[in-house]
Amino acid sequence: MVVLTLRRMLLLSQLPFWVLMVAAFSLLSITLHERVVATNRATHVREELAQVAGIMQHVVDMETGLRGFVIAGNPVFLEPYTAARAALPGEFALLQLTLRQQVNPREAVAPLAHLNRVEALVGRWQTTVAEPEIAARARGLSEAAAFVKQQTGKRLLDSIRAEVEAYQQARQQQLQRAETAAAAKLRSLQLSLYGVAALTILGSVAASLVGASLLRRSLGAVTDAAERLTAGETVTLAERRASPAEIQTLSRAFNHMSGRLAQARRQADEHARELAARNVWMRTLGELSDWLQAARSLEEAAGILERALPALLPGTQGTLHHHNASRNLLLAVVSWGGAEARPSSPGDCWALRRGEARQDAGVLAPPCLHGPQQRYLCLPLFSHGETLGTLRLQAQGGEALSEATRAAAEDVAQQVALALAGLRLLDRLQQQAIRDPLTGLFNRRHLEEQLEQRVLAAEAAGQPLSLVALDVDHFKRLNDSFGHEAGDMVLVRMGAALRDLSPAPALAARPGGEEFSILLPDQPLPAALELAERLRSEVAGWTLEFAGMPLGPVSVSIGVAGLGSGIATGQALTRAADDALYQAKRTGRNRVVPSDAGSPARISSLPS
CATH class of the missing domain: 3.30.70.270 (Reverse transcriptase/Diguanylate cyclase domain)
Structure with a gap:
């Protein structure tokens, strides 16, 4: 009878864990399925972008063939034009069919609209530019040159490129939203699994305590030993006693020690993660310094910073500006996080006027003359007494910047300022070495x-x-x-x-x-x-x-x-x-x- 009761107790104590395991596996299965769906969607989007690139290549082939025929008058140059013109309708039809079959109808509205406009612009270019120029070239080079000088074809091709870029940007944004949602679900699954694991551990401890209290009702000696151990004794001797109150005292003492130990472990783990993250950040900052020192132009440095700033300042958006040659304008070198990159006057920046970092307009500070009005940080970039530009950022979503982010931004600003100063000096030396000082031509x-x-x-x-x-x-x-x-x-x-x-x-x-x-x-x-x-x-x-x-x-x-x-x-x-x-x-x-x-x-x- 006692064995049966104990067996039932053990089975009942394990039932919650089985339920938690089933729930955990269910969450994992659902999240993995959604992740696979997001990956498939990303693959389809990349295929669509490749098809759009193919369409744009056909347009370029048509324009190249047309220009070659206009210049040389040889019909051989029209072969790329003819081939691309024959292939374009099928390419458009295939991409439209792909959008309607693989994309959510609501998400497909904007890409289809851009695609239809591209198709219409290509048709317009063929009828209003290509065919008249071909006919004009057949009559003579001067008449074809007159058509070309009207620049109608250039404007239409610029419109086609703009529509293609808008299509690609719309699809990239949809892809980014889908991947962001999948990542959020994955994080939710991780939190849920952590919760299940915590509940399992706590439930196991509680079940063990309850089972022990039912198996042995006389644990006074263990209670005394636990209390002496809590008081700091290293050697304890347990005497046999029987008292339900003493069992409760033992449970409370044990839970207290377990809780303190778990808290200390969590704090140690958190400190270790913070230290590891800081080490990774410092290595990334060091790599940024090495890459910037290897750069030979501002364009190369901008390409490096475009990748580095979002990684060094996660969760932010901002813009890096530098002075132009006349020092009357701040030009955007790089922007990230969706921040608007636009030029501005150095006189509009309070951080440059005061020569110090400016953040979150205070009671006495006037409003910022450009950019966001609050919850931002603007750092002037100085090197060897020279003002080079500004690093301006704010948290995505409008939240206040954390102290850690502000400190990181100051370290990044120092590295960027040194790099910009070095690049400017290098550019001046290179120009002095290859330019004639009087005319500005090469020497x-x-x-x-x-x-x-x-x-x-x-x-x-x-x-x-x-x-x-x-x-x-x-x-x-x-x-x-x-x-x-x-x-x-x-x-x-x-x-x-x-x-x-x-x-x-x-x-x-x-x-x-x-x-x-x-x-x-x-x-x-x-x-x-x-x-x-x-x-x-x-x-x-x-x-x-x-x-x-x-x-x-x-x-x-x-x-x-x-x-x-x-x-x-x-x-x-x-x-x-x-x-x-x-x-x-x-x-x-x-x-x-x-x-x-x-x-x-x-x-x-x-x-x-």
Whole structure:
């Protein structure tokens, strides 16, 4: 009878644990299922984004083929256009079908709207730009060029890119929301499992105590030993006594010790987690410092900070600003957490005015002139007495920033300030090393380095490369007549003309004195000659004055050379362009001469 009663007691004591285990497994199964669903949705979204990228690639192929046909007039260039045009309807139909089948109808409204607008814009581009330009090119290059100059196609393609970016952003936001919800459910499951584990432990202790009290009703000696142990005795002797009250005292003493031990363990674990998190944060900050020291430009540093700031300042959103070259504007370097990145005036920042961190407008502080009005932190960035910019952040959701986050932000601001100062110094040194101080053009050293690199690249890719060499006519006479300041003014004006007329990615340089050069990658000799003629014509039309005195006519002699037969190195290309320049000087100046003086593509003009 006693065995049966004990068996029932043990079975009943285990029943709650079985229920808790079933509940825990149920929660785990549900959360894992939702996680799988979220993963599948993420996969579908990535497939959709890949399809959108394919559609955009078809649009680029159509535009590239059209431009090639307009420029060259060869129908072969229309093959990418024709293939992309044939493939686009199927791509649009497939993506629309995918959206309707795999996306929640409410979530599919915005992406379908963007997709329909993209399809409409592509059709409009075909009917209003592509087909008219093809027909116009068939009639002649000048008529097609007139169509291109209207820039209708550019505006439509910009609209298509904007719609595609809006579609991608909408789907990325939906994907982020789904993954956030799945992560929240996973955290909820973890908390539930922790609760189940805690209940299991507490229930086990309680069941053990109850079972022990039913098995043995006389534990006075154990009670006395427990009390002596609690008082600090190391050796205890238990005497046999029988009293229900003493059993209750034993339970209370044991629970008290167990509770204190559990509390101490929890505190130790929490401190260990905080220390581990701090160590990880410090390592990340050290890695950020190493990466920023390896950066060679502000753009590279912005890419590093874009990844590092959300990790170093979790749960925040903000913007890093820096001074522009004129120091009259704060430009956004990087933003994170959905913060709006917009330029602002340094005079609008109270933190820069006061030269100290500003947070949460106080009683006497006036409202912030830009950005959020409260619950924010704005840190000015200083290095070696120079103001570099600001680091502005606030907690996501509008909550107040914690002290730990504020302290972390100050450490991050110091590292960022040092990095920005180093990058600015590096940029100034690089510019001084490769720029001509008078005209702002590249100097001879940079030109020679780029020439060798571009020659190798052009030969490897089979692309053309041209070099324009020009010299201001009678420059010494101008200096002798009007002074060196007048000559410098002409050189500065010449540098500005080269920058304005040189197409990207051309490199305009001043090798020295009154000599200038333009390196034209991907430009054949005829195109370089046309550019040189435009430059010569513009200079010939100048009417310059210095100190109220007219300087008289200014002209340039220009020599043009391109890679080709007999010209296969940078030195040979430079020599050929210089020889052509000297030929232009010898034959009367104010003219353009190609490296092959007998070439039918030669462009020249009579001296003015």
